[in-house]
Amino acid sequence: xxxxxxxxxxxxxxxxxxxxxxxxxxxxxxxxxxxxxxxxxxxxxxxxxxxxxxxxxxxxxxxxxxxxxxxxxxxxxxxxxxxxxxxxxxxxxxxxxxxxxxxxxxxxxxxxxxxxxxxxxxxxxxxxxxxxxxxxxxxxxxxxxxxxxxxxxxxxxxxxxxxxxxxxxxxxxxxxxxxxxxxxxxxxxxxxxxxxxxxxxxxxxxxxxxxxxxxxxxxxxxxxxxxxxxxxxxxxxxxxxxxxxxxxxxxxxxxxxxxxxxxxxxxxxxxxxxxxxxxxxxxxxxxxxxxxxxxxxxxxxxxxxxxxxxxxxxxxxxxxxxxxxxxxxxxxxxxxxxxxxxxxxxxxxxxxxxx
Numbered sequence: 260x261x262x263x264x265x266x267x268x269x270x271x272x273x274x275x276x277x278x279x280x281x282x283x284x285x286x287x288x289x290x291x292x293x294x295x296x297x298x299x300x301x302x303x304x305x306x307x308x309x310x311x312x313x314x315x316x317x318x319x320x321x322x323x324x325x326x327x328x329x330x331x332x333x334x335x336x337x338x339x340x341x342x343x344x345x346x347x348x349x350x351x352x353x354x355x356x357x358x359x360x361x362x363x364x365x366x367x368x369x370x371x372x373x374x375x376x377x378x379x380x381x382x383x384x385x386x387x388x389x390x391x392x393x394x395x396x397x398x399x400x401x402x403x404x405x406x407x408x409x410x411x412x413x414x415x416x417x418x419x420x421x422x423x424x425x426x427x428x429x430x431x432x433x434x435x436x437x438x439x440x441x442x443x444x445x446x447x448x449x450x451x452x453x454x455x456x457x458x459x460x461x462x463x464x465x466x467x468x469x470x471x472x473x474x475x476x477x478x479x480x481x482x483x484x485x486x487x488x489x490x491x492x493x494x495x496x497x498x499x500x501x502x503x504x505x506x507x508x509x510x511x512x513x514x515x516x517x518x519x520x521x522x523x524x525x526x527x528x529x530x531x532x533x534x535x536x537x538x539x540x541x542x543x544x545x546x547x548x549x550x551x552x553x554x555x556x557x558x559x560x561x562x563x564x565x566x567x568x569x570x571x572x573x574x575x576x577x578x579x580x581x582x583x584x585x586x587x588x589x590x591x592x593x594x595x596x597x598x599x600x601x602x603x604x605x606x607x608x609x610x611x612x613x614x
Contacts, residue, residue, distance in 0.1 A: 268314020268360040269295035269306050271352045280453045281306070285371075285390050285473075289318050290491070291569045294365060303365040304343050309491075313541050317359035319404040320491050321350045327465075327493060330398045340364045369476045369485055378528040381474060381534035383484065385391045388470045388501050391487050395465040396544045400495050402466065410468065411500045413452035414562050420566045423573035433589075438569050438591050444524065445598070447614050451555060455497065460548035466496035470505045498549040503560030504535045509533060510557070511597050515564070515590050523596045525604040530557075554611050557601055565594030 262281065269279040272295070280296045285303060291308040309317040324342060331338050343362040345352045352360045375381045409415040422614040424432065424439060432439075455461040468472070469492050508514075509528040513522050534553065538545070571578045572587035579587055605611040 264354065264358075265291075265293050265295070265306065265308075268308070269293075269297075269304075271347075271360070272306065272343050272362045273297040273300070273302065274346055275299040275300070283565070289471075292359070295362075303367075304362045306338065306360065308360055310356070311359055314406065316331065316404075316406075317351060317361070319406055319511050321361055323403050323406065323493050324490055325350070326398065326402055327395065327490060330395065334394065334397075336394055337492065340366055340488065357526075358540060363464065366476055366485060368479045370479055371473045371476055371488070373473050375472045375509050375529075378526075378532040381505070381529045381533040384470065384472045384475065384509065385505050385533045385536035386540040387475055387484055387487055388467050388505070389537040389542075391467055391500065391540075392464050393541045393544050398465060400463050400465060403494050406468075406494045410492065410494075411448050411496055411560075413559060414456075416563050416566055416570075417446070417449045420570040420573075423570040425575035428575075431575075434585070434588060435569060435573060435591075438565075438595055440586070441595050442566050442569065445562060445614070448555075448559055450491060451552075451613065452497075452559060458548070460546045461497055462546070464498065464544075465493060466500045468492035468494065468496060468500055468504075470501045471508060498545060498552075499556035499559045502533070502553070503556035505533050505537070506530060506557030506601075507560045507564060507594075507597070513593075515568075515593050516586070517593060518589060518604040520592070520596055523593065524600050525596050525597075527604070530604070552584055552607060554605050555613060558598065558605075558613060561594055561598045561601060565591050565598060568594060 265281045266279055269281055273279055275297045277298045279412065280298060281293045284292045284294045290310050293306045294303060295306040296303045305480055309320060311317060314320055323344070328342060340363040342350055342392060343364060350361060351440065375384050420442070467487060474489040475487050477483065479487055479578055510525050510533055512524045512526055513519060516579070517523065538553070566577065568587045569591035572585070572591060574588055579590070581587055602612065
């Protein structure tokens with residue numbers, strides 16, 4: 260965004276007539292995020308323009324954030340950055356182009372690593388996000404708003420795939436036949452997800468929904484965890500959401516864009532560390548049913564991401580950005596291979612198979 264627009268937005272969160280100092284913060288793909296400083300008071304905030312193409316109701320993001328912040332403040336546990344109001348006492352300011360801006364306090368002497376390089380890092384990440392859900396277990400879930408409807412609802416995602424198959428151009432359909440058949444063969448994962456929707460043994464819990472090490476703040480001096488951040492997708496979810504996505508993203512030997520099919524595999528100590536860290540983090544809040552089905556988490560989330568990539572390819576690449584024509588198809592194949600590798604890994608190491 261233009262610097263002038265960012266500075267204009269920042270002035271609404273500062274009680275000063277001086278021009279604020281702004282600089283780009285992080286490398287997020289969804290929002291535009293900046294560090295803004297008031298030269299007069301030296302107050303520094305994190306200023307963010309919410310992507311309203313992805314998040315249709317930015318007020319819901321702020322609503323959920325405030326619920327979490329107030330609850331954690333009452334619990335006197337590790338707080339998240341405090342929300343910052345505008346001079347008019349509002350938590351959102353909209354510019355003339357209807358961009359929605361919000362701000363939180365800037366935590367000094369903090370940093371966020373980009374990747375979890377070791378199994379120990381993976382344990383730390385999963386434990387922090389498990390602890391996040393455990394700490395919020397006393398909050399009223401019904402007060403939260405659904406930020407992205409159906410975000411991790413696998414039956415709905417599967418219907419999206421079938422709808423895409425029904426209207427896909429013939430050339431894209433022919434290129435996808437193998438992947439379509441393979442995902443259809445694993446519809447048991449969809450059926451399981453459907454079966455737990457109204458089962459009290461699998462309650463809705465407050466989940467982060469974007470669990471990665473770059474969304475955790477660490478202290479630069481002590482290297483200790485401060486708190487999780489980037490809470491835009493905090494909303495009710497099932498037991499598999501956060502854990503499954505960490506398995507998908509951290510236990511794989513390559514990322515989702517890799518075309519080195521033969522190099523895709525599950526890293527055993529990463530997988531084990533993620534499971535161990537998450538269960539330690541959630542403590543005793545999980546039901547026996549959730550614990551017994553803990554290994555479904557990675558399968559469900561890898562499957563879900565795979566069919567989302569495939570549906571987007573069939574729909575003409577309207578959601579995920581691509582750098583070449585068949586990238587979403589290849590991403591789907593990447594996830595399908597990872598799913599097959601996880602199936603084999605679970606069978607060999609845990610004597611577990613969901614089918």
